[in-house]
Amino acid sequence: MIQKYADNHKVSPAQILLKFLQYIGVTPLISTTNEEHMRQNLALNFKLNESEIIELSKISGESETIMSIYSKLQSGEYMLPHTVLEKILLEDISSLESAINDLSPHIPNISPNSLAGIIASKGAEAIPLLKDKGADLSKLGNHAFKIIIESQGEEFFDAIIDHINPPVEKLLLASSILNNSEYFYHFIKESNFHELSEYDIIQIIKARPSSLKCFKNAGVSKEILLTASSYFEDVKDFNELLDEMSLENLTNYQIREIILNTGIEVTDSLVDKGANLSKLSIQDVDIYIKKYGCIS
Secondary structure (H helix, E strand, O other): OHHHHHHHHOOOHHHHHHHHHHHOOOOOOOOOOOHHHHHHHHOOOOOOOHHHHHHHHHHHOOOOOHHHHHHHHHHOOOOOHHHHHHHHHOOOHHHHHHHHHHOHHHHHHOOHHHHHHHHHHHOOOHHHHHHHOOOOHHHOOHHHHHHHHHHHOHHHHHHHHHHOOOOHHHHHHHHHOOOOOHHHHHHHHHOOHHHOOHHHHHHHHHHOHHHHHHHHHOOOOHHHHHHHHOOOOOOHHHHHHHHHOOOOOOOHHHHHHHHHHHOHHHHHHHHHOOOOHHHOOHHHHHHHHHHHOOOO
């Protein structure tokens, strides 16, 4: 959140916190001797909007207050994960180990997608270095591994399995995007589909339509399969599923995706089959109007 506000205002995270302290009438005792920090502390000619002040106020009531975060940012004791990621990505392979060692206190706080970004950029060499400094690579999920494989290629599966050894379910989405189907069909045979989220199943089927039958045979709900098949250019599977099921249990998300993928004309069929379009939000209706021009 703090990094987001800093990016919006084109200032540092410390300046965001200092500006907030001004708003609430607190004058921090600034003891920095760093010239750049002193310059930033004086350059506060920007305004926080009401929503930013409200969100920052929530932090000030928690155990780690705005003041303590500000002090730690200024001293270098605390570094935002976004900043840690940028510093590592700027290093070349020859200085990677040194950079990760220097940033070791901050490595455990890096998000899974940021860890994936580092591995995707720096390769297998980064994995043991990150693990050694406390990075929890077990938190890497389907989309994190997809980021890595998109960058490093299918041969990197061996490095992932050797160094991280995640459950095969976490590798399904990454393998579904490859032209070579060998890894995908190996992983899908070993997978427990109950370990996959609805969103992941839909994305996997979308990337590899032939897997629809596998998920159907495994008992994945027809509502999920119908939503996934709505992405296909060939409407045969979608129409077959639509004909054989009632739609009372379609969720808001599923209804929205089906209409966006197949067209506004499908709403009549959805209603005839029992779908409850009153579940749609105002935001959903706005999306349809922007895409189709109208909605009946």
